[in-house]
Amino acid sequence: MKMRHLLIVLSLGAIGWATSCKSEFERIRASGDPTAMYAKATDYYDKGEYQKAQALYELVISSYRGRKEAEDISYRYAYTYYHLGQYILAAYYFKNFVQTFGASTKREEADYMAAFSNYQLSPTFRLDQSYTVSAIEGFQVFVSTYPQSEKVADCNRLIDEMRKKLERKAYEEANLYFDLRNYQSAIQTYENLLKDYPETDNAERVRYMIARSAYLLAINSFVEKQEPRFKEAINHATEFLERYPKSEFKNEVSSFYDNSRKKLKQLTNVGYQN
Template sequence: MKFKHLLLLCFLAVVTLGCKSEFETIRTSGNPETTLAKANEYFDAEEYGKAQTLYELTIAPYRGTAEAEQIAYRYAYTYYYTEQYVLASYYFKNFVTTYGGSPLKEEADFMAAYSNYKLSPIYRLDQSYSVKAIEGFEEFANRYPQSERLTEANRLIDEMRAKMEEKDFESAKLYMDIGRYEAAQRSFENVLKDYPETKRGEEIRYLMAISQYEYANRSFLERQRERFAKDVVLIENFLGRYPDSEYAPELRTLLQKDKARLKELENVRY
């Protein structure tokens, strides 16, 4: 049994070394035609790491030839399929710049943005790649207004904007939770400004009124008047916009407190 096991290991080693030897032979052959043919074989077989290595060796020899465009196109995809999305985006953009008249340009333009989309993380993390992807898809929409991919591009933009909105909204709520009410106010205002289509408008305006009241209540006496007055404006605007809101009874009570406090402060002045 031990002898058979040893034979099996030897066989597997020979097969493995043989495969590696074939790849290394092609890689070091210095023959562009053979290298490109094998790169295409690897690509079609979904062995993208090996294909990438061999395509890289063919870029210089085939520069300026008819084959160069297809090499650049597939080379970019090898990075995408191996989940090297930063480089994939770079090489898709490079393809668009180099082959501006190519029928593959639209696809490459889309994939440059889509590669950044693949890097877009959960909402709690930094959204730099979401911003890059959105910018890329917006440029795509401007360049190809009739594209069949436009619906998908817009859907992905909405998805990432929703994620970014969630992050900004939760950050504003965090400021509120830790008692940084002025920062919470600014953050909520920015959410409304940056995401005018938000479905959280009612909740955000409610939280702005609550945080403004807490901010005013904790302020130095000489600043309370203007800050309670601002809360009155926020609440009255809210009630005008959402008279039947579930938050309306609470805010009406808070409005009475604001006005009572403003009356007290007016008496203090005199």
């Protein structure tokens, strides 16, 4: 009986302790006292309790609008979203901070974090790359705006990383066109890749695929379209062989060139006879 009574007392004590801990946040949130909510929000923030900090900052933002504390509240409020992994809203509120507090000493950090939040949203190359593009643009603007910042090197590194991702996506899209035997679209996409990413380490293979696609396009075309397309295949093969005389693809591209010339000669002879 005594043991049962003791267990009940301990259970009630535990419930009371848990309730008191929970009620502190609830009590302050319901108090309607901006000063108390701001102080407690900052306390929660400093302890890493970002969900509670966010809820309280949200309640006091309007009360402090136009006052000196507004800058600190808006800055920390944006960071609560970042720390909670809510990167879309983090990017939004960091940008909002910059627009609202343009003269702030925290502006540089907020500009960087807006771009970095979009970077955190950048997915695998197989998915839509809208956030990747936004992050690149954000970092480029940052580098232009703060050329002396210690974060410039990081920005450039992240830009290069994301451009590699976009390049990979473009390359795989071109390969997909090739695999589907849509050689015209493949050629266009490969050529756009070289134009958009002139620094690519994959230029030799991309130009090989252009030459290969051009040859296969000509071979598989109706007769009336073959002559200009074989000429185009010859041009692409010639450019490749001149650029990469020692390439592992040299023999194959040479065969594209030789076969295209033979086919072109046959077409010319047929046309002459007709």
